[in-house]
Amino acid sequence: xxxxxxxxxxxxxxxxxxxxxxxxxxxxxxxxxxxxxxxxxxxxxxxxxxxxxxxxxxxxxxxxxxxxxxxxxxxxxxxxxxxxxxxxxxxxxxxxxxxxxxxxxxxxxxxxxxxxxxxxxxxxxxxxxxxxxxxxxxxxxxxxxxxxxxxxxxxxxxxxxxxxxxxxxxxxxxxxxxxxxxxxxxxxxxxxxxxxxxxxxxxxxxxxxxxxxxxxxxxxxxxxxxxxxxxxxxxxxxxxxxxxxxxxxxxxxxxxxxxxxxxxxxxxxxxxxx
Ligand SMILES: [Zn+2]
Numbered sequence: 001x002x003x004x005x006x007x008x009x010x011x012x013x014x015x016x017x018x019x020x021x022x023x024x025x026x027x028x029x030x031x032x033x034x035x036x037x038x039x040x041x042x043x044x045x046x047x048x049x050x051x052x053x054x055x056x057x058x059x060x061x062x063x064x065x066x067x068x069x070x071x072x073x074x075x076x077x078x079x080x081x082x083x084x085x086x087x088x089x090x091x092x093x094x095x096x097x098x099x100x101x102x103x104x105x106x107x108x109x110x111x112x113x114x115x116x117x118x119x120x121x122x123x124x125x126x127x128x129x130x131x132x133x134x135x136x137x138x139x140x141x142x143x144x145x146x147x148x149x150x151x152x153x154x155x156x157x158x159x160x161x162x163x164x165x166x167x168x169x170x171x172x173x174x175x176x177x178x179x180x181x182x183x184x185x186x187x188x189x190x191x192x193x194x195x196x197x198x199x200x201x202x203x204x205x206x207x208x209x210x211x212x213x214x215x216x217x218x219x220x221x222x223x224x225x226x227x228x229x230x231x232x233x234x235x236x237x238x239x240x241x242x243x244x245x246x247x248x249x250x251x252x253x254x255x256x257x258x259x260x261x262x263x264x265x266x267x268x269x270x271x272x273x274x
Contacts, residue, residue, distance in 0.1 A: 063092035079122035079129065097121065103130040103142045104191045110180060128189060141193035141200055150187060150204035153213050156225065158190075160197045163239035164229050168201065171224035175203065178216045184209045198234075231255070 058067040062085050074093035076085040088096070100118035106128055107114060115123040117130050127147050134140040146152065154175070158165050172188070179186045184205055191200035205213045228251075229240060235254060236247045253266050 059087050061087065061089040061092055063088055063096065076120055078119060079117065079126070084120070101192065103132075104128065104144055104189050106190075107188045109185060109187075110176065128187070130191065139194040142191040144189050144191055144200070144202050146187075146204050149207060151207045151210040152202060153205050153210060153217055154201075154203040154221070156201040157193075157230075157234075158199045158201050159230075159233050160199070162233045162237075163241075164233040167224040167226075167229065171220050172201070172203075174224075175216065175220055179205065179213065182209075182212065184213055186213075197237075 057070060059070050059073065060067050066089060068089040072090060074085075074088045074090055075083055076088060076093055076096055077083050085093075085096070097118075097120055100120050102116045102118055104117040105114045106117070106124050115127075117124060117128065122129075127149070129145045130142045131145065132140055133143045154171075156168055156171075158168055176186070176188075186206070187204045189200075189202040189204065191202065193200060231254075232243060232247065232251050233239065235251050236243070238247060249270065253263075253270070256266055257263050
């Protein structure tokens with residue numbers, strides 16, 4: 001199951017995700033360009049008339065710059081309704097839709113039909129919204145916001161092909177079994193990140209039954225979601241049976257530096273121990 005979801009989220013080029021925060025600016029440039037008057041239309045009355053006829057009936061595509069009949073105009077809007085492209089030809093509209101990477105894939109209960117959210121489509125019909133969260137100029141991940149109907153219960157990250165991911169899969173499976181047998185509706189959301197080896201995992205339950213679901217979350221987190229294992233895997237890329245003493249030292253130091261300790265002090269301490 002995870003394998004299919006991951007390959008769906010990752011099979012396409014990354015450029016869309018990285019350019020999505022700036023795509024509005026790009027679109028504005030395109031609109032400006034295409035609304036500028038055409039040059040070379042004043043040579044003769046005849047050609048001017050021709051140009052006017054052409055301009056009245058056709059319009060330039062914002063994407064491929066070809067002219068096409070005005071009555072075939074396509075627009076492209078984001079799920080929240082803002083217009084990304086005002087006048088596209090049919091081919092470009094189709095191409096842009098098809099090329100838009102899935103930002104999130106949502107599964108409801110035990111139904112394995114994927115509800116995909118891209119920059120231009122929202123198969124959840126507003127149930128979930130994505131937003132790009134930049135961690136720096138190039139890297140980041142998609143955040144997911146639910147409608148009032150859903151409450152987030154567990155947020156995690158799948159570190160591809162790792163022992164930690166296997167543990168998360170067991171967590172996911174047992175959590176689902178519990179929710180199904182207790183008639184609690186749930187949604188699982190897989191979101192894309194700029195890191196090819198990690199995928200966001202978020203579990204939501206129907207808002208009115210969150211207290212009941214919390215009990216099992218605590219139990220399964222203790223069983224399958226050890227924060228040390230997650231950190232070690234994320235930082236070293238290794239499974240527990242491959243961890244060396246140096247890996248442990250590295251992650252321990254990383255945690256201390258993250259908590260504000262002086263790196264030089266830690267280094268001196270470690271050298272003294274050696
Ligand atoms: Zn076009």
